Amino acid sequence: MIKFTNEDLFAVWSNVSYFLNQNDLRNLALVSKQLSNEVALPNLWKKIHITKNPVIRKDQFYLDCGTSYISGYRAAIKSGDQNDIFLYDRLERLISANKLYFYHIKEVIIDEGIFSNITDGIPLIEKLLSQLVELPDIQKISVHDHKIYARYHDDIQRIPSLKYLEMLNLKCLPEMTDMKQLTDLKITFSSEMLKTKFIFSDKFTNTLTNRVKRLNISIIDSHISLLDILLLLNERVSFQNTTSLKFDFVHPYQDEENIPSEQIFDLCNQLFQLSKIQKLEMNFCCQLGHCECMEEFLELLAPNMTSLRCISLGESLYQNKGDNLLAEKFDSAIGKFLLNLPDYTSQIKELCIRHDPPLNGLGNDTVEGNYYRRRRFYEEILPELRSIEKLIVPRMLQSISLYEIIVCDLLWNGCTCSHCKKYLQLFDEYLMNHQYYSQNTGSYEDVIPPVMFGYVGDILSQRNRDGLDWDLDAFKVNPVEVFWNFHGYEQVHHFSNYECIFNENLFEPLSVCVSHFFNGYMDHLVGFLPNMKLAMLSNFYYTVSETPQYPFNEKMRRYKCIYD
């Protein structure tokens, strides 16, 4: 029999504890004082994420590990004030534990809009933040509500132990240290920020140049061009050790001429060592049909990305959402980029593709032939990227919703398992009895499958929309419970003589039906991508094994879904 020393035992527990969620850690804390003090409590308090809705708990997916979530009321049907009561109480408990446990805290993330009633909620968040900024060892304070964050911006900048910092201006406080720990930086650009000048100390500039490994350049005003930002940054700083980079490639809508892609590329080349970038997220925003800025930029960029392992390519549209031509143009540009990478068959481990389809699934030229054309395009591209281990397509359902015949198949010719047989017919009844207000026609129109599944896709995407800064971090954040009551959105109403049975309780069964429909896509994907281990399609998370081992409908599959 092997004898373990106490040290061995605690080394094992420290590693194992990564796979324990906060409930498990709490139970572990009750086992012994030593386990509680050395393993459970430090892990329970290390990273705290405050969300409006409770996280979805699923066994064996480990999405909820490594973070303690503080959230509102766990119920499908609830009002904003009911949720507030639980969140308020839990935050008060958290704050009251300040002296006992706050020294364990390393990271705190606070989502936006967590309270319905901001009059009561915001003072409590501020009370918490006032205590957090006093902690000498805290490494990250991320507040997704910009107004609240702005009030603590300066206080947070003064914390010397920070590893993550979000900057809302390009000023360095006089009392700010050189932030020797800083490795992760987010700069949020607004129009006001472009009018200001850099006030960085030499020490801080040195930190940015040599220490920042992860950089997120975020643009919140759509009329700011990436070119202007790069020009501004190039005046004063460079990020020579950055290995993870995220930026928005914005071609402002007021600028009808082509923007100089070559100049943007040159500036990027000066600001970063492109050959060092391992993780890249780019969000493209250009909706001029004739403009080739994205294609040109990607063509220049691709051959330089020798170290690239993780790539996320997204589009953001303000108009023309659902235009098949634009969607195909985006597909084509990213396809060329991926196949122009130096070693595309073996270098890419993580791929995320984010489209920007319309909310209600109604687009232009979204006929069956165009769906198959786009599908065939990906069927040709993806098998070339054989090394992919993680695939993320956050808006897959909304993209599919554009093609009426496909979502009609989901509803009427889809899965025939007992669950789908029971529930899909109900949603047929839903369509027969509900209408939405169409802004195009200025009248109420029948809800059709693209509209319904467009809304469903939007709700599913809300499950991690607030918690995620990087799409490629999808597997690091646990999705939260968000349900649709089958009304609202574009004034969806039932007929006055219909006794409506549709509410939040029916959303989860519908999600399961959609996940079964997605099995068809997963069957293909696991074939194309032999190394795939994880996938996320419209917030349906999949674990993929090398051999068929997960039973489903009396067959064995290589993958299992969070909703199986």
Next chain:
Amino acid sequence: MLQFKLVLLGDSSVGKSSIVNRFVKDSFDEFRESTIGAAFLSQTVTIKDDDQDVTVKFEIWDTAGQERYKSLAPMYYRNSNAALVVYDITQADSLEKAQSWVHELKNKVDDNNLVIYLVGNKVDLTKDDEEKRVVDRDVAEKYAQENGLLFNEVSAKTGEGIQQIFQTIGENLYEVRKKENTTNNSNMANRAHGQVDIQLPRPSTNDSTSCCS
């Protein structure tokens, strides 16, 4: 259907959850645990208006009475249409606590139409042994009259008087809403899901009685 928010307030262990449980599920649990934070339930009552049945739905907020939840109180009673302030007739302190709740409601809730019902619970304990009663009915009733409250003594254990409380509150709220509607000429239809109330007529082609249905 009319929907109203009803909140239960009162000291810890006076039987708020038991009253709700009796009303909603018609059951009683001798070993009920303390409520944590709040519990939300709903139940309907039917009232008569000129031989017409009107359904009134209560969204019931059963709150935690322990002192540590005191800071949540304003969130409990905000936007409520009715409040059930409960005391235990065998605990003298609990009436004082109930009176402080009434005082807080009257000062903090900016709604003249808020219906407050003062309820003395656990009358079953005094049936066999009147000495267990420490709060005199007359004292509580007089206080209720002076403050414009509805009043009754009940037993969640036996069910005595429970249904009547909610029936009376429903009738009162219906009358208040009727008066408001007369003055405001507003629509009384259900506003569930937080939507603007729109009566969407079914197009004739979708008529279930048509031959094409």
